[in-house]
Amino acid sequence: MVAVIIACEVGFWVLLGAGLAARYLLRQKTLGAVLLVATAFVDLVALIAAVIDLRGGATADWSHGLAALYIGFSVAFGPTLVRWADERFAHRFAGGPPPTKPPKYGRGRAVYEWKLWFRAVVACAISGALLFAAIRLVDDAERTEALGGTLSVLPRIVLIWGIVALTYTVFPKAAKVVG
Template identity: 35%
Template sequence: MSTVGWMIVFCEIAFWIVIILGLVARYIFKLKRLGMFFLALTPLIDLILLITAGIDLYRGAVASTAHGIAAVYIGVSIAFGKSMIEWADQRFQYYVTKQGEKPKKRYGIDYAKHYIRGWVKHLIAYLIGAGLLVGLIFWIDTPSKTEAFNGIIQIWSIVLVVDLLIAISNFIWPTKEKAPSA
């Protein structure tokens, strides 16, 4: 695996470690400012990944799938980062500290609206990630060195459209709450 590939793995692990450290500091040790400090580190992790991928490409590396996934990771992290932290925060409060409300399961139109908001975040992640990839394609300006980026943009475009179709289908065929078992 390339340096960038390992850095993606490192950043994903580091992302969840700082979130867990932030939640533990905030709720277990009641150190709200330290908890906020750890949670605020998540954008720094994205910056480290961006710099690593940029330096690798600047030094003449052929753009690989790992470089492209780095751009996808950054887009997803920026678009979904806050909601992922809120998701983890709510579950940590309820399941670990036994405080807060139980995370509710969504059904019907409520679920459809929630899903479409998630799709909008997916679109934002796509615009950021694909924008980074297109920018890199123009910056490198050597099509043979950036072929992997075009493939990633094409696949992600298909995934985005499929996700939109799923979002729309939730309005047409809303999910129903399962009947309690006897």
């Protein structure tokens, strides 16, 4: 499973790079769009591999839990990452406007952090749903014990991310005064 997850991660970046290169360097907008959309299907490969492995009688281990986390976070943060890379690639190679940067201070930064927290909640919800589905699919507590351990990590991720967002709300950073 680890090799599949690594291959999926490499595949994501290869498709992302190829899609941006096709879009901006080769001026092939349709091909670029197809390659960028294909980045979403990389997650499907990880999911199918995990299901095949578990249905084949494998005992779930940390790598199966990692696959669920990879898929959840990729679905929740993938589109944002693609937009981030697209802005930078367009600016660097196609004369696009400078990339937008997240706010550094005050309310804007707090809102930005809460949006990231919400994406983390979505990622953990997707990961949790996949873990629950795998546990139900296998229906053998001994073979899925590791998945339960991964499930227990999800609320901690949400909590820690929420604490970070909360600190930007309660203790907002202020711009440094020059002079």
